[in-house]
Amino acid sequence: DIVMTQSPDSLAVSLGERATINCKSSQSVLYSSNNKNYLAWYQQKPGQPPKLLIYWASTRESGVPDRFRGGVSGTDFTLTISSLQAEDVAVYFCQQYYSIPYTFGQGTKLEIK
Amino acid sequence: EVQLVESGGDLVKPGGSLRLSCAASGFTFSNAWMSWVRQAPGKGLEWVGRIKSKTEGGTIDYAAPVKGRFTISRDDSKNTLYLQMNSLKTEDTAVYYCTVPIMGAPCWGQGTLVTVSS
Numbered sequence: 001d002i003v004m005t006q007s008p009d010s011l012a013v014s015l016g017e018r019a020t021i022n023c024k025s026s027q028s029v030l031y032s033s034n035n036k037n038y039l040a041w042y043q044q045k046p047g048q049p050p051k052l053l054i055y056w057a058s059t060r061e062s063g064v065p066d067r068f069r070g071g072v073s074g075t076d077f078t079l080t081i082s083s084l085q086a087e088d089v090a091v092y093f094c095q096q097y098y099s100i101p102y103t104f105g106q107g108t109k110l111e112i113k
Numbered sequence: 114e115v116q117l118v119e120s121g122g123d124l125v126k127p128g129g130s131l132r133l134s135c136a137a138s139g140f141t142f143s144n145a146w147m148s149w150v151r152q153a154p155g156k157g158l159e160w161v162g163r164i165k166s167k168t169e170g171g172t173i174d175y176a177a178p179v180k181g182r183f184t185i186s187r188d189d190s191k192n193t194l195y196l197q198m199n200s201l202k203t204e205d206t207a208v209y210y211c212t213v214p215i216m217g218a219p220c221w222g223q224g225t226l227v228t229v230s231s
Contacts, residue, residue: 040219049210050158055218093158097219100174102148102160 002026002096006105012113019081021108023094028075031098037072038098041079043090044107050093054079086112115139117211117222124228129201133225135194135211143189144168146214149196151207152224161185161196161209179205201229 003026013019029038037057042050052061054070057077067085071078081088089112094105121133135147146169149161162175164185173185184197194211208224 036217049208049221049224052219052221059217061218095158095219097214100160100163101176102150102163104158104160107157 001101002029002099002103004094004096004103004105006092006094006108008108009106010109010111012111013081013084014113015086016083017113019084019088019110021079021092021094021110023077023079023105025075025077025096029096029098037077038096039070039072039077040095040097041068041070041077042093042095043088044093045090053092081110084110084112115213115215115220117213117220119209119211119222119225122209122225122227124230125201126231127201127203127229129229130197130199131201131227133196133198133209133227135196135222137192137194137211137213140213140215142187142192147185147187147194148212149185149194150210150212150221151205151227152210153204153207156207159207164194198227201227203229205229 005024007022039057041054044050053064053068057072058070067082069080091107091109093107116138118136125131144166146165148163152158162185165172182200186195206229208226210221210224212221
C-alpha cells in the first residue's frame with residue numbers, strides 16, 4: 001500500500017499570511033502514460049463532506065480561489081494557500097488515487113493565529 | 114452537473130446488515146469506476162472499495178478491514194451504486210461516501226451516516 005504522510009498535523013497562520021501543507025507518498029503516484037500525478041487535495045469543514053481543491057497534484061478544481069496552489073517534486077507534494085482567509089480554517093487531506101487501496105494523509109488542521 | 118446522492122444509512126446493531134445506495138447523474142455511469150470511502154466520527158478518511166465498469170471487466174476490490182463482509186455492486190440501468198454491509202462491527206460506524214473520478218477529478222457525494230451500536 002502507498003502510505004501518505006502529511007505534515008504538520010496542525011498549523012496556525014496569521015490572516016493574510018502563507019500556509020503550506022506537505023504530503024509525501026511512499027512511492028510514485030505518477031502515471032507514465034499521461035505524465036499525471038494522481039494526487040488530490042481536499043478541504044473539510046465540520047459537518048461537511050470533503051471538498052476537492054486540487055487534482056492531478058496541481059490542477060485547481062473549478063471555482064476554487066487561485067490562492068490555493070498545488071505543487072509537486074517527485075513524491076513530495078505541497079498545498080499552498082498564498083494569503084490565508086478566515087474561511088480557510090478547516091482540515092486538509094491529501095489522497096493518492098493512483099493505485100488501490102487509495103490512501104489518504106492523516107489530515108492537517110489549519111487555524112488562525 | 115455531476116451528482117452523487119447516498120442513502121440508506123441507519124442505526125444498526127453489531128452483527129447486523131445494511132445496504133447503502135448511491136444514485137448518480139450528470140455523467141455516463143456505466144463507464145465509471147465507482148468507489149466507497151468512509152470517515153469515522155472525528156477521524157480521517159478510509160477507502161472502502163472500488164468497482165470498475167463492466168466494459169473494463171467489472172473487477173471489484175476491497176480494503177482489508179471490510180473484505181468478506183462488504184459487497185459492492187452496481188446497476189447501470191438505474192445509475193446506482195450499492196454497498197451491502199454484513200456482519201457489521203462498532204468500528205464500521207462512519208459516514209459513507211461514494212466517489213467517482215470525472216476527467217481526473219474525484220467527485221464526492223454528501224455521505225450517509227451508518228451507526229453500529231447496541
